[in-house]
Amino acid sequence: MALENDTLEPAVPQRCQVCGAALIPSEQRAILDSESPPLCSIHAAEVMPVDGEAEAEEL
Ligand SMILES: [Zn+2]
Numbered sequence: 001m002a003l004e005n006d007t008l009e010p011a012v013p014q015r016c017q018v019c020g021a022a023l024i025p026s027e028q029r030a031i032l033d034s035e036s037p038p039l040c041s042i043h044a045a046e047v048m049p050v051d052g053e054a055e056a057e058e059l
Helices: 025-034 041-047
Strands: none
Touching: 025 041
């Protein structure tokens, strides 16, 4: 029996839904792994703020 893997692959987001920036493979993997909306690393951080770094340091 031949399995058609092409039809079983989940849809990989190509671009950030906010800014339209092309997503890099590691970002795509993180999105698929966490079932998050297609966001680049910048906007993903805005949607889900990380505890520990409350405010950006002023340099
Ligand atoms: Zn973005």
